């Protein structure tokens with residue numbers, strides 16, 4: 001077989017889209033945030049989403065996971081049109097999310113958060129929660145992936161920001177069976193926890209069983225994790241490229257020039 005043909009980074013990242021957005025629009029009052037988003041996520045790939053602060057990245061993720069509903073446009077899951085009216089509905093279709101702003105439920109313990117929405121129950125008609133088993137598995141899982149917390153019985157509000165975020169990502173990685181949406185999963189983290197989470201996501205990606213969208217302002221992280229990158233500007237996806245066809249320098253230059261254009265528009269508007 002010829003070795004001249006360029007190979008994709010991820011061999012399974014070639015199939016038909018597992019998730020597609022077509023012409024998604026969303027406004028908050030007079031502010032139109034999404035102006036026709038076309039996006040496709042292929043089976044087993046990691047897609048990076050970049051854009052300025054306020055570009056609408058989190059809004060898009062919150063539509064894909066059923067937290068917000070879109071004003072217009074459609075979403076297709078494995079080729080079938082879907083409309084989720086809750087996060088639970090999206091989760092039932094195998095879509096797990098780590099939110100930028102609401103990572104864990106503060107009053108629940110570490111192990112309760114880890115099993116949120118996927119609680120283990122005892123056998124028998126009353127289906128009592130199997131707390132002992134969840135505690136044990138939570139301890140084993142966190143040890144396995146090297147996440148250190150004081151105790152699996154600690155309430156999430158007593159953890160540091162980085163620990164909380166690590167638990168939130170670990171929870172979603174464990175629960176995801178089709179699609180994982182990660183909105184700035186490394187934002188609150190130090191170097192050790194960032195490395196740990198990057199490796200966790202890379203392992204999941206390498207398994208090929210889950211497709212991932214990740215938002216991160218750190219392009220070095222994105223280039224390490226992603227097969228493809230989409231740039232969001234003016235409420236649309238303006239660039240869609242495999243990472244091997246772009247570079248950190250090119251993306252940085254793009255974002256800086258978009259920021260300059262916005263500044264000029266503001267100045268012209270104010271003049």
Ligand SMILES: Nc1ncnc2c1ncn2[C@@H]1O[C@H](COP(=O)(O)OP(=O)(O)OP(=O)(O)O)[C@@H](O)[C@H]1O
Nearest residue numbers: 028031033051052053054055056057058059060100
């Ligand atoms: N629930 C809401 N109600 C009103 N406006 C909102 C709401 N959520 C987001 N917005 C506005 O929509 C715009 C896009 O916000 P969004 O959080 O999607 O941006 P982002 O690209 O994720 O930014 P960042 O990189 O800072 O996280 C912002 O102007 C924000 O103020």
Ligand SMILES: [Mg+2]
Nearest residue numbers: 057058100183
């Ligand atoms: Mg955001």
